[in-house]
Amino acid sequence: QVQLQESGPGLVKPSETLSLTCSVSGGSISSDIYYWSWIRRPAGKGLEWIGRFYITRTTNYNPSLKSRVTISGDTSKNQFFLKLNSVTAADTAVYYCAREVAAARGNWFDSWGQGTLLTVSS
Amino acid sequence: SYELTQPPSVSVSPGQTASIACSGDILGYKYACWYQQKPGQSPVLVIYQYTKRPSGIPERFSGSNSGNTATLTISGTQVMDEADYYCQAWDSGTVVFGGGTKLTVL
Numbered sequence: 001q002v003q004l005q006e007s008g009p010g011l012v013k014p015s016e017t018l019s020l021t022c023s024v025s026g027g028s029i030s031s032d033i034y035y036w037s038w039i040r041r042p043a044g045k046g047l048e049w050i051g052r053f054y055i056t057r058t059t060n061y062n063p064s065l066k067s068r069v070t071i072s073g074d075t076s077k078n079q080f081f082l083k084l085n086s087v088t089a090a091d092t093a094v095y096y097c098a099r100e101v102a103a104a105r106g107n108w109f110d111s112w113g114q115g116t117l118l119t120v121s122s
Numbered sequence: 123s124y125e126l127t128q129p130p131s132v133s134v135s136p137g138q139t140a141s142i143a144c145s146g147d148i149l150g151y152k153y154a155c156w157y158q159q160k161p162g163q164s165p166v167l168v169i170y171q172y173t174k175r176p177s178g179i180p181e182r183f184s185g186s187n188s189g190n191t192a193t194l195t196i197s198g199t200q201v202m203d204e205a206d207y208y209c210q211a212w213d214s215g216t217v218v219f220g221g222g223t224k225l226t227v228l
Contacts, residue, residue, distance in 0.1 A: 037217070039217075041159075046206075046208060046219060046220070046221045046222035047157075047159075047165065047208050047210075047219040047222065048219065049216065049217035049218070049219060052217075060215050060216055061216075062216060062217075063123060063216070064123075096164060096165075100217075101170075103153075103171070105153045105171055106152065106153025106154070106155065106170065106171050106172075106211070106212060107153075107155075107212045107217070108155040108167055108170040108171075108210065109157070109165070109167060109210075110167055110170075110176065112164040112165055112166075113164065114164055115164055
């Protein structure tokens with residue numbers, strides 16, 4: 001069974017760049033039947049999709065975050081990454097990585113990491 | 123941008139049926155799915171492709187679709203079902219979540 005684990009600094013200063021890593025075990029990010037996504041949930045708010053990485057190095061981003069986001073992957077380490085620049089307090093959230101099944105009829109997230117809290121504060 | 127609309131909250135008594143609606147333009151063509159999230163935990167997929175239930179999800183969880191509305195139904199709701207529920211769909215290559223519904227069982 002696939003497992004995902006987020007890791008990151010926990011605290012980032014305003015205007016700096018947030019960097020998170022998702023380590024995947026029990027499955028390969030080289031698979032051509034899954035996408036690998038980042039999702040966040042700010043305190044008191046709902047889930048927000050940030051973007052995804054696919055083995056062909058295709059990426060898709062939430063239009064509202066696209067100008068600040070980069071998602072990439074390292075198949076040799078079976079990890080994928082999130083970089084979000086120019087962070088503000090509004091980016092404080094629990095960040096999740098997740099495996100996305102992309103079927104001919106719809107898509108869904110069938111496995112999630114435990115989440116990591118990222119706080120933006122000076 | 124595409125939007126999915128859910129009621130902010132739904133209340134139900136234990137043993138009764140809870141229904142949570144999710145509406146969006148042409149949602150009938152987008153094969154919505156549903157997640158349950160309890161405090162301090164990661165979301166869990168409970169319904170995908172409108173009506174399918176992943177292994178391990180109790181039979182009391184079911185989904186349906188009619189026109190532009192997808193509905194999550196919990197029959198014989200239990201106290202353990204108290205959680206936030208989110209619908210999700212795919213639009214133009216991006217993922218969209220509904221705003222979430224807090225289900226209270228009391």
